Amino acid sequence: MLDVESELGKILPEFYKDFCLIFGSCQLGELFSIQCPTMLQVAATKGWQEATREGLYLLNPRMSSTDLKAEFKFINGLFWFGSDQGAYNAFFDLASYDGRDQSCDIYWISYSYEDNGELYNLGRDFFEIVDQYFLGDRFFDILPEHWFESDRTPFPRLVERW
Numbered sequence: 001m002l003d004v005e006s007e008l009g010k011i012l013p014e015f016y017k018d019f020c021l022i023f024g025s026c027q028l029g030e031l032f033s034i035q036c037p038t039m040l041q042v043a044a045t046k047g048w049q050e051a052t053r054e055g056l057y058l059l060n061p062r063m064s065s066t067d068l069k070a071e072f073k074f075i076n077g078l079f080w081f082g083s084d085q086g087a088y089n090a091f092f093d094l095a096s097y098d099g100r101d102q103s104c105d106i107y108w109i110s111y112s113y114e115d116n117g118e119l120y121n122l123g124r125d126f127f128e129i130v131d132q133y134f135l136g137d138r139f140f141d142i143l144p145e146h147w148f149e150s151d152r153t154p155f156p157r158l159v160e161r162w
């Protein structure tokens with residue numbers, strides 16, 4: 001993991017590193033996956049950042065340069081670590097890392113046309129987010145109704161290692 005942190009020039013959250021040492025990359029329940037840090041993941045994140053910056057610029061031609069710089073700074077601090085089986089992805093905002101809690105803000109980002117690229121700040125506690133969102137039912141509180149097929153049954157609480 002040190003090579004990933006070195007390449008990023010940023011520190012990964014301590015609880016995420018602990019999780020990866022114990023479980024590795026894995027599937028949580030039926031919908032969510034967590035990827036442990038690899039150089040391939042760094043390259044994929046950098047590709048996503050570049051595409052997102054270009055898309056933001058092209059889709060918002062009237063956005064001020066100050067606003068664009070702020071958005072680009074935010075995008076550049078994000079590191080992808082998980083997803084569902086569709087258009088949602090989980091990111092750490094590594095620029096918000098704080099040594100006191102050894103964590104950073106964690107976001108769930110929609111790439112669904114129906115959700116119009118919604119951004120959800122899930123909090124900072126990695127294990128709490130895994131427990132309450134990925135394995136629990138907290139997603140029912142924030143995501144649109146169409147995301148759930150017919151009921152609000154909590155996700156199966158199982159972890160399948162890859």
